[in-house]
Amino acid sequence: MNRFPFTSLSPDLQARAAAIRLLCLDVDGTLTDGRLYLDEQGCESKAFHVHDGQGMVLLRRAGIDVVLITARHSPVAHRRGQELGIAVMDGVKDKLSQVQALAAEQGLTLSQVAxxxxxxxxxxxxxxxxxxxxxxxxxxxxxxxxHWQSTANGGQGAVREACDLILAAQGRVEEFFDGSRS
Incomplete structure (x- = not known):
């Protein structure tokens, strides 16, 4: 078993991932499988994969900010973000403007954003x-x-793969293997 699955990144992908300081994530179809569950009262539920959550936590521990951005008004996404200590921007009609504003707030260029x-x-x-x-x-x-596509589908570990890619490109993987930081 290969402990480090991202050992043969192209130089371009390596450089792009190494520069990342902020990861912005869509919710429906990326953090979830894209299905919306609505009960008879119109209450929504979604399923989130724990591996994705762990990946986001590891990125934050490595000093990389993570923000969820969704077009839908989603109390469920806010709840998940709260559990992980991650900001959630919902009801966002223009995601690019939101990404640009987040980058500017943090003093980042868009080349430092995934x-x-x-x-x-x-x-x-x-x-x-x-x-x-x-x-x-x-x-x-x-x-x-x-620039890169996961092997996992949305809601099934795709975000964890992306987080692992960024951590590997930045040489930050080994520090999480002793178990004391996970």
Whole structure:
């Protein structure tokens, strides 16, 4: 078993991932499988993968900020973000403007920002950032704009793979193997 799956990154992908200081994530279809569960009262539920949560926590511990950005108003996404200590921006109609504002607030250039998304609303952000990421099951029109695509589908560990990629490119993987920081 290969303990470090990202040992043979292309030089371009290595450089892009090494520069990342902020990861912005779409929610529906990226952190979830894209299905929306609504009960008879209209209450929404979603499933989140624990591996994705762990990946986001590891990135934060490595000094990389993580923000969830979704077009939907989502109390469920806010709850997940609260559990992980991650900011959630919901009801965002223009994700690129939100990404640009977050980068500016942190004094970052867009080359220091990664964005992971799965569908057309994510394209402007994917095309603007330094590292464009997509889950394995992203819509083909979206996937073609990604610098990297996970092997896992959205909601099934795709975000964890992206987090691991960034950590590996920055040489930060080994520090998490002793168990004291996970």
């Amino acid at each position: 964005f992971m998304g799965d569908d057309l609303a994510d394209l402007p952000s994917l095309r603007a950032v330094g590292l464009a990421l997509a889950p394995a099951d992203a819509h083909p029109w979206t996937a073609q704009s990604a």
